[in-house]
Amino acid sequence: MGSIDNIGAVASPAPADPQGAKSEYLLEVAGVRKAFPGVVALDNVCLRIRPGTVHALMGENGAGKSTLMKIVAGVYVPDQGTMHLHGREMRLTSPLDALQNGIAMIHQELNLMPFMTVAENIWIRREPHNSLGLIDHGELRRKTQELFDALNIDIDPEIEIQHLSISNRQMVEIAKAVSYNSDVLIMDEPTSALTEHEVGHLFTIIRQLRDQGKGIIYITHKMNELFEIADEVSVFRDGRYIGTERAADVTRDDIIRMMVGREITQMFPKEEVPIGDIRLSVRNLTLDGVFKDVSFDVRAGEILGFAGLIGSGRSNVAEALFGVTPATSGTIEINGKKVDIDSPSKAIAQGISFLTEDRKESGCFLILDVLENMQMAVVGQKFVRGGFVEQKKLTEECKEMSAKLSVKTPTMYERVENLSGGNQQKVLIGRWLLTNPSILILDEPTRGIDVGAKAEIHKLITRLAGRGVAVIMISSELPEVLGMSDRILVMHEGRVTGILNRAEADQVKIMELAAK
Amino acid sequence: MAVGNAATVDMTKSTEKTRKIRLPSEARIFLVLIGVALVFEALGWIIIGQSFLLNKERLIVMILQMSVIGIIAVGVTQVIITGGIDLSSGSVLALSAMVAASLAQEAGYARAVYPSLTGISVFWPIISGILVGLVCGWINGALIAYTAIPPFIATLGMYVSARGLAKWYTHGSPVSMLTDDYAWIGSGAIPVVIFLIVALIFHIALRYTRYGKFTYAIGANRQAARVSGINVGRHLIVVYCLAGLLSGLAGIVTSARAITGQAGMGMGYELDAIAGAVIGGTSLSGGAGRITGTVIGTIILGVMTSGFTFLRIDAYYQEIVKGIIIVAAVVADQYRQKTRRSV
């Protein structure tokens, strides 16, 4: 996938046009077409952005939103079409070129260097130098602090990226994009890694920028965000432009109809299923310095939601249960038997499956194809005879699963890195559903997934619970946690602050416990 | 390089639904092989008025030479697919050649390394040679899996130590007077047969077994592999053990062919093997590569070496050109990846 960093090229300044025709639009894109081997990602697409507005882009997974934005940000060169900025025609040759023309983009996947500090990442290629021509680290730190103060972000500029949680990394990406002070700022699903609290913070930043007259393009799958922050919304379907509306003039259902061409009635298809015996019982689980004394039970057929803010330790608990980073003390019992899980392979042998939160780092095998990605977990347990993989059978299963999840890909042999973000997520969900677990842990399962597919995935999860699987679902989307869970466990700073029953839980109570 | 260009032309043309027609990467490498061979053929006629290809002796020498490198290259290919590297193959080859040869000396040879163990069954030198390779590979793998040492450093250590051990073993003197049974392993077409069987086994293992799937997964994304339930450490040990084992096997073949074991055997073979794998399309960043490609890549190297000798080009120039071609292959690999990624 093209990132700013692997496509370095020499910048060519856009031809200056002093008399440049004034336009009421900041950015105009027209007639854009872009094809990849096997798919036409965009066909005759247009988009017009006014200055001082937040413009949302919506569409199903694989509709072409990210591709269009990568064209605007100079990552891809379109096959056809034109682009005007401030009424001047532009032909971008690289992301650097786009930045110099005043267009910055926050990509759907994080693109920070893990072994460099926050400050170094933000000012990369723009480091301040001292009189000896060396990088001035004091100034670097000062500039970063100044930026963070202005944005009200509380992260140490000198810490290495690898030590940050993914939500904090996302905040760094946001700060980095803002630091370019560009006229057009593109945000591709910036909130998919953030919790409600940081989303509010991000919106404050966005409003500040909007009031400075900048144009903000905002891609999201979350309807409530759309109505909260967007002034206008453009909808795409299957690589085609469907239309633009003022956010105030449309309803959620209008948007969905434009997106998918049909209605989606039931959002959280929660069904009451018989709750069985205790499957997983956790007592006083502790990982020094990360979480402490975490205790809870999950029963067969039950969905236990995990809510909490960034750094509350929800994902760490899940990682401990799965043996990614084993806990330092405490006990885990499965079906009444004490187990010792110190690696994911042991966890899988105990019937646990775990969808991780970071799909790029610990999820996808980007250079392998869809089939390999889907089968990699199940192949460790099933579909193998004498070491040989029963590929035919397995391929059939994978195809079936990918149809069930409506993964949009030309073939099963497409590299996963060529799939849209939401479709990559579906492949990973498929990987874990294939293993047929008895305990399923999902960390942000519907991250980056469109409304229609989301409802499908929720249905699948409900059906699994109906078959007696114990499900733990971590989600930063409160409506999802509330809609799907039988009980909700809330964490704050590494401790469990409460477990609410479905009947008594609501947003306010959860937020109270989460901030306790 | 031609490889890279072919790839791009192809990509732009196949924009729509013609994707299926794309040549598999092996076919492209194969075309390069044919090209290289034809260039030498042409130069042969122009410079010394002889055919390069239509010379049985030369072809046989070429193929035999290549077989040993090829056996190593197969092991190295799977190591590179996991995202690692093995610099120790040549030294491990020498060590196992020495050990195997010392157990294959003729009965009653007075100056044998182990006078009491002369004339024993050929089974023992073979087993011991392979075991030596396996143990060296295991040490490589264990260091890489259980300490934070990068593969480059771990196998660099083995590169130096195994060569040292090989010299220490007989204080530098060669091991000779080997039995006919042992020498048979290196005679006629046997090395080629061994190479082809090894290549076939690993081709199947990488493509159709769980072992293969896990090997690619680890190279593509180690963390994701671990989370998918793969015991990464254990798997890496197996991969390096097998690479070591194949170096050991190559040591047996080499000493049997030369009918002597010498501490200086296999010098620089590790680099030829890596080059063969890379020319054959194995990606040094891990996660991609095939045995078929490696086999063709190794043949390309073999053709080049033998072609230069045939044209009586100075050994210095040979090395210079070989170096350039290896670098060009890696550049082509990067280029291929980039076009795939950013198209």
Ligand SMILES: Nc1ncnc2c1ncn2[C@@H]1O[C@H](COP(=O)(O)OP(=O)(O)OP(=O)(O)O)[C@@H](O)[C@H]1O
């Ligand atoms: N580099 C690429 N190579 C091949 N196909 C690609 C590439 N990038 C995108 N595509 C295809 O283009 C289509 C549009 O993808 P895009 O990433 O723009 O979707 P999206 O609207 O951003 O979806 P999502 O909501 O899931 O992020 C998809 O079908 C995808 O498979």
Ligand SMILES: [Mg+2]
């Ligand atoms: Mg996208």
